[in-house]
Amino acid sequence: MSNDITITFDDIIKQYRTLDLSEDIFRSMMAEDKQLEADYKEWCDTLGIPERKGFAYYYEEYIEQQDSIWDSLDDHDE
Numbered sequence: 001m002s003n004d005i006t007i008t009f010d011d012i013i014k015q016y017r018t019l020d021l022s023e024d025i026f027r028s029m030m031a032e033d034k035q036l037e038a039d040y041k042e043w044c045d046t047l048g049i050p051e052r053k054g055f056a057y058y059y060e061e062y063i064e065q066q067d068s069i070w071d072s073l074d075d076h077d078e
Contacts, residue, residue, distance in 0.1 A: 006058065008036065019056060023055045040054065
């Protein structure tokens, strides 16, 4: 991949927050950028995830990671 696709995912999720909006923005970006689309397809193939569900899969993993970070910070406050 010419660029780490997950950096793009992170940027979109941080900016747009919700899965639906983030995924819509990402899909519109892919429609305009064929290299991004190729990188996404390669990323999905590498992980064995269907392209239709790839962004949602990453989004869920990202949110779980963020929740885990907050949970660990809460544990230190107690």
